[in-house]
């Protein structure tokens with residue numbers, strides 16, 4: 001079986017170093033906010049070119065804390081996309097604010113910046129506070145356009161980098177374009193822990209201090225809370241593991257790009273649409289997502305032939321029972337979002353995937369296309 005992602009294979013690839021790092025963390029006797037977290041925070045901030053990285057319990061907590069640190073709360077509105085992991089939208093509501101979901105540009109499946117300005121203008125009575133662009137699948141959203149709109153309307157930008165570790169746009173990594181960014185270290189991510197983990201990244205010192213307080217009861221010093229906070233800390237074991245994996249992130253992203261080129265070559269000439277990138281972007285290929293009008297048929301065919309695939313995501317957030325109706329009642333709807341979710345398919349993609357496996361998937365898709373033509 002060719003798996004869609006394989007965090008176990010990634011562990012095996014770095015097993016000796018990871019085992020040593022885990023032992024070091026265990027032997028230290030410091031299990032919460034010790035040296036491993038402090039060093040990882042420093043190394044990750046340096047990797048991105050940011051001033052501060054603050055380790056937290058998950059990507060969801062990173063988004064939640066980022067929103068609260070930016071002062072987003074009851075009475076505020078936050079704009080984001082519906083074509084994303086539900087966590088992006090859930091955290092807006094966890095912070096007590098209202099989410100308004102907008103459409104994506106079809107080519108890259110990231111927020112449509114042309115539509116964004118219309119959405120902002122359409123609701124002058126709402127207190128719009130922030131925008132959350134999502135660098136979905138590892139492809140950077142149009143950050144220059146987003147930052148210029150945010151500046152014009154005085155909005156805070158919180159990048160959702162859960163899928164974009166190491167992705168670059170115009171020579172700047174995702175995570176340092178906005179005012180603050182949230183990362184997830186869920187095991188299948190490009191930088192994945194062996195459990196849950198996340199980080200908030202910013203170059204604003206005041207914001208960083210507030211984020212550090214929010215992750216631990218709002219403590220100014222131990223047992224003295226300046227403001228109400230949470231308990232969401234990256235733990236020492238995960239930080240030790242992430243320090244090993246961070247060293248290989250660029251190499252593994254380069255391998256993902258190599259695999260994507262192999263897929264591109266194998267699929268050109270089939271009726272399946274391959275992913276595209278905007279000019280100046282270096283895609284991190286967290287996912288390699290193709291599109292087809294016969295997606296479900298293709299998925300079943302691949303499954304029957306030993307290839308596992310996923311759909312990111314089958315139901316847009318605004319159509320899920322818990323989050324229905326978080327769109328503007330202007331009649332425009334989210335046509336691109338509702339179209340794409342019926343067509344997308346995430347093919348196997350991870351740095352330990354072999355060239356032969358990609359070729360096998362490519363050959364299977366070519367065979368499926370041939371059968372499709374015969375059936376017509």
Ligand SMILES: Cc1ncc(COP(=O)(O)O)c(C=O)c1O
Pocket residue numbers: 058059060061084085087088134160162163184185186196197198
């Ligand atoms: C786009 C996006 N945002 C947020 C999250 C939430 O991260 P976590 O699972 O670490 O809470 C994820 C992870 O699934 C994600 O893909």
